[in-house]
Amino acid sequence: MNKHSLIIGGAGFIGSNLSAKLLLDGNQVTVVDNFSRGLYVYLSEHIKNERFNFFNFDVAHRQHCMDAFENAHKISKIDEVWHLAANSDIPAGISNPDIDLKDTFLTTFEILIQIRKYDIPVLHFASSSAIYGDFGDDEIYETIGPLLPISNYGAMKLASEAQISAACESHLSRANIFRFPNVVGIPATHGVILDFINKLKINKEELTVLGNGTQKKAYLHVSDLVSAMQLVTTKESLQKTILVNIGPVDDGVTVKWIAEKVIERINPKARIIYGEGAKGWLGDVPKFNYSTDRLKSFGWSPRLSSSESILKAIDEIVKQESVK
Amino acid sequence: MNKHSLIIGGAGFIGSNLSAKLLLDGNQVTVVDNFSRGLYVYLSEHIKNERFNFFNFDVAHRQHCMDAFENAHKISKIDEVWHLAANSDIPAGISNPDIDLKDTFLTTFEILIQIRKYDIPVLHFASSSAIYGDFGDDEIYETIGPLLPISNYGAMKLASEAQISAACESHLSRANIFRFPNVVGIPATHGVILDFINKLKINKEELTVLGNGTQKKAYLHVSDLVSAMQLVTTKESLQKTILVNIGPVDDGVTVKWIAEKVIERINPKARIIYGEGAKGWLGDVPKFNYSTDRLKSFGWSPRLSSSESILKAIDEIVKQESVK
Numbered sequence: 001m002n003k004h005s006l007i008i009g010g011a012g013f014i015g016s017n018l019s020a021k022l023l024l025d026g027n028q029v030t031v032v033d034n035f036s037r038g039l040y041v042y043l044s045e046h047i048k049n050e051r052f053n054f055f056n057f058d059v060a061h062r063q064h065c066m067d068a069f070e071n072a073h074k075i076s077k078i079d080e081v082w083h084l085a086a087n088s089d090i091p092a093g094i095s096n097p098d099i100d101l102k103d104t105f106l107t108t109f110e111i112l113i114q115i116r117k118y119d120i121p122v123l124h125f126a127s128s129s130a131i132y133g134d135f136g137d138d139e140i141y142e143t144i145g146p147l148l149p150i151s152n153y154g155a156m157k158l159a160s161e162a163q164i165s166a167a168c169e170s171h172l173s174r175a176n177i178f179r180f181p182n183v184v185g186i187p188a189t190h191g192v193i194l195d196f197i198n199k200l201k202i203n204k205e206e207l208t209v210l211g212n213g214t215q216k217k218a219y220l221h222v223s224d225l226v227s228a229m230q231l232v233t234t235k236e237s238l239q240k241t242i243l244v245n246i247g248p249v250d251d252g253v254t255v256k257w258i259a260e261k262v263i264e265r266i267n268p269k270a271r272i273i274y275g276e277g278a279k280g281w282l283g284d285v286p287k288f289n290y291s292t293d294r295l296k297s298f299g300w301s302p303r304l305s306s307s308e309s310i311l312k313a314i315d316e317i318v319k320q321e322s323v324k
Numbered sequence: 325m326n327k328h329s330l331i332i333g334g335a336g337f338i339g340s341n342l343s344a345k346l347l348l349d350g351n352q353v354t355v356v357d358n359f360s361r362g363l364y365v366y367l368s369e370h371i372k373n374e375r376f377n378f379f380n381f382d383v384a385h386r387q388h389c390m391d392a393f394e395n396a397h398k399i400s401k402i403d404e405v406w407h408l409a410a411n412s413d414i415p416a417g418i419s420n421p422d423i424d425l426k427d428t429f430l431t432t433f434e435i436l437i438q439i440r441k442y443d444i445p446v447l448h449f450a451s452s453s454a455i456y457g458d459f460g461d462d463e464i465y466e467t468i469g470p471l472l473p474i475s476n477y478g479a480m481k482l483a484s485e486a487q488i489s490a491a492c493e494s495h496l497s498r499a500n501i502f503r504f505p506n507v508v509g510i511p512a513t514h515g516v517i518l519d520f521i522n523k524l525k526i527n528k529e530e531l532t533v534l535g536n537g538t539q540k541k542a543y544l545h546v547s548d549l550v551s552a553m554q555l556v557t558t559k560e561s562l563q564k565t566i567l568v569n570i571g572p573v574d575d576g577v578t579v580k581w582i583a584e585k586v587i588e589r590i591n592p593k594a595r596i597i598y599g600e601g602a603k604g605w606l607g608d609v610p611k612f613n614y615s616t617d618r619l620k621s622f623g624w625s626p627r628l629s630s631s632e633s634i635l636k637a638i639d640e641i642v643k644q645e646s647v648k
Contacts (some may be wrong), residue, residue: 094494097487101433105483109425133489145469148565149486150493159429159483161419162473165457169474170418241472 002051004076006120008059008068008111009085011038013189014126014180017222018082020232023049030072034058037088037189050253059085060106062113069114070270080122080233086157088190090130093152100156108160112167121173127161128180129245129290130154142179142243159299161243161319168240175240176232180289181247184313185222186320192255193310193317196262201321204236204267213256213274217288218248221309224302231300244298247290252306265314326375328400330354331367332383332392332435333409335362337513338504339448341546342406342556345554347373354396358382360427361513383409384430386437393438396404404446404557407435410481412514414454417476424480432484436491445497448477448557451485452504453614454478454488465615466567485567492564498554499564506573508637509546510644516579516635517641520586524646527593536597537580541612542572545633548626555624568622571614576630589638 005022009015010031015038022029022280023046030053031043031093053075057068072078086104090128095195102110108125115123132140133148164175188194199207220228256272263270304312329346334355339362340600346353347370347621355367370376377399383389396402410428411417417424432449439447456464457472461567473479488499512518523531552570580596587594628636 024549092488097433097437109421113421124499131486143469145467146567147469147486148489149491150490152487152490155483155486155490159479162455162471162479162482162486163476165472166418166476166479168472168476243470288433 002026002028003079004030005080006030006032006069006072006078006081007082007084008032008107009083011035011040011042011054012084012088013037013185013187014183014222014225015082015084016042016187017185018084018226018229019043019046019052019126021226023052027051028076029053030055030075032057032059032068032072033085039187040042042187059110062110065110065114069118073118078118078120080124081111081115081120082124083108084126086126087153090151090153097152099153104153104156105159108163112163116167116171119171123164123172123175124229125160125164125175125177126180127177128154128157129247129288131158131161131179135289137289139289139291140245142245142294155157173240174237174242176229176242176244178232179243179245180225181183182217182219183225184219184220184309186316187315188313188317188320192258193242193262193313194321196259197266197317197321200262200266200300205272206271206273207263208273209255209259209275211255211275211277213259213272214254214278216254217253218250218252219306219309220246220248220302221304221312223241224248224304224309227255228295228302231298232295235298244295245290245292246295247292248304248306248309249292249296250305252288253310257307258310261311262306265318269299326350326352327403328354329404329406330393330396330402331406331408332356332431333362333407335359335364335366335378336408336412337361337509337511337547338507338549339406339408340366340511341509342408342550342553343367343370343376344449345550351375352400353377354379354399356381356383356392356396357409363511366511383434384426386434389434389438393442397442397529398594402442402444404448405435405439405444406448407432410450410452411477414475414477417480421476424476426525428477428480429483432487436487440491440495442494447488447496447499448553449488449499449501450504451501452478452481453571453612455482455485455503456573459613461613463613463615464569466569466618489565497564498561498566500553500566500568502553502556503567503569504549506541506543507546507549508543508633510637510640512637512641512644516582517586517637520583521641521645524586524590524594525527529592530589530595530597531583533579533583533599534599535579535599535601537596538578538602540576540578542574542576542614543630543633544570544572544626545628545636548572548628548633552624552626554618555622556619568619569614569616570619572615572626572628572630572633573620574629576612577634581631581632585635585638589642614618617618
């Protein structure tokens with residue numbers, strides 16, 4: 001009997017890559033998505049696979065979440081839940097905190113209620129480096145404190161982690177909490193590369209960048225992210241709640257470098273116009289020194305560096321956008 | 325002009341002690357409470373004070389919270405908000421997570437929306453040592469990690485801290501986050517002493533204790549808690565979010581010791597019957613080594629030790645219950 005994986009948010013950027021990989025591995029895969037960011041077309045290759053099912057529900061609502069789990073459970077007993085549903089537009093959540101409350105936190109809250117009801121032993125959760133807030137130059141390992149997120153998105157990811165941790169005390173056998181870095185690749189729904197490409201579509205001659213371009217961040221390609229998560233899920237652990245930073249092993253690239261690479265690809269003559277300050281937007285963390293020692297101790301290393309991930313993603317996203 | 329302090333949850337155990345103290349200090353005091361635990365009688369001495377106002381609203385609901393702030397603002401501009409509203413029944417929150425979601429987290433979420441609307445610069449928040457989870461023998465200072473709470477109550481307090489931290493990035497000038505220990509005193513609405521006294525009311529000869537009685541915890545008297553909070557609020561700080569553990573400076577007393585002192589006071593001949601295991605209930609943290617170095621660095625020390633606080637509280641609660 002194949003393992004039955006329920007992927008909430010499975011039609012989004014990371015979810016659709018994960019669904020494809022789990023199907024390839026032979027799993028029974030059920031995707032639940034409300035298409036807030038995800039698209040049905042991202043799953044189009046799976047539709048004919050008899051091990052694949054899809055349900056359109058918004059799991060932040062109790063009844064929808066109940067229905068989603070009931071439908072998935074009817075297919076076969078659910079062995080694991082992957083929770084990848086969230087608002088991924090950080091600035092939107094700053095101006096309207098209800099978005100992160102509902103899409104990023106209440107999804108987690110409701111999913112945990114159903115996990116308890118169906119006695120599902122394992123949850124894999126897409127958390128974020130945003131839970132850490134701004135530690136300046138300090139190396140950010142999983143046990144650092146205090147945790148003072150500076151965006152509502154980061155706050156609601158931390159709230160989710162906290163609720164999952166409490167669930168591990170009462171009913172969950174294991175939770176893998178992955179603290180994601182900036183992830184790039186396709187299908188791109190948001191992020192700096194897509195933003196730049198879209199801006200150049202409107203004005204081919206000028207690219208306006210938020211902030212002064214010196215923000216340096218590490219980027220991981222989605223293919224490396226999926227392989228890292230899968231590796232962690234296969235490892236035995238004495239702890240019920242496993243926290244893992246996922247990221248590349250280099251120290252990242254600047255926004256300026258990304259902007260230059262995007263114009264090189266689209267219109268090398270375009271001018272780049274920088275804003276002021278090191279922060280791109282409210283809630284943006286300008287500097288980030290992410291420790292991936294724990295992940296490396298599991299025996300993982302990324303295939304691509306930050307710069308290689310960005311270059312590959314620029315290529316992929318340019319193609320994605322020209323097809324549209 | 326007197327400082328206008330809005331106290332949410334101001335009719336509860338700690339809130340009513342705080343309201344009394346702030347009125348004594350000359351503040352304009354507005355209390356909002358929904359009487360989930362609080363009682364109007366706890367505020368009865370303030371009613372005739374012209375600097376005191378009271379409104380009955382449940383701030384977890386958006387419209388109620390809007391109305392609460394609108395009413396308070398009509399009295400005079402609000403200078404600071406004290407947020408003490410929460411579910412304080414930890415086991416109840418474990419069996420029904422909706423309780424902590426609504427009373428402990430959504431109160432914070434809604435209050436922050438109104439704080440932003442009325443441009444109120446300062447929030448004082450009653451957080452909890454429960455956000456830390458179980459660190460065994462490790463000394464728990466404010467910057468320890470990872471934060472893996474083991475109760476929904478602790479999870480929703482941590483969620484509240486996270487949302488407040490994000491608010492400090494966008495609109496709040498300062499937040500004092502107080503991580504409370506076990507607090508004792510009157511008016512007692514819950515807690516180990518009241519439980520024991522109530523059990524002995526039903527059966528004078530036997531006192532059944534959850535767990536084996538070896539759980540050792542530090543206890544602070546509510547009068548010391550209020551003085552600690554007030555001291556922190558008067559200190560200047562370079563940081564916007566101030567995290568402070570509040571607690572006595574000793575290492576606490578066992579549940580066994582408390583049980584013995586309660587029967588000494590009520591019926592010295594009663595038998596104490598212990599349960600099994602070091603945990604009193606799911607989500608209970610059996611051992612707790614709480615650092616109060618940061619609080620001491622502000623120049624604070626408690627008047628009463630854990631054992632003195634318990635003895636004083638037993639006396640106070642016995643009187644409270646006999647009056648009823």
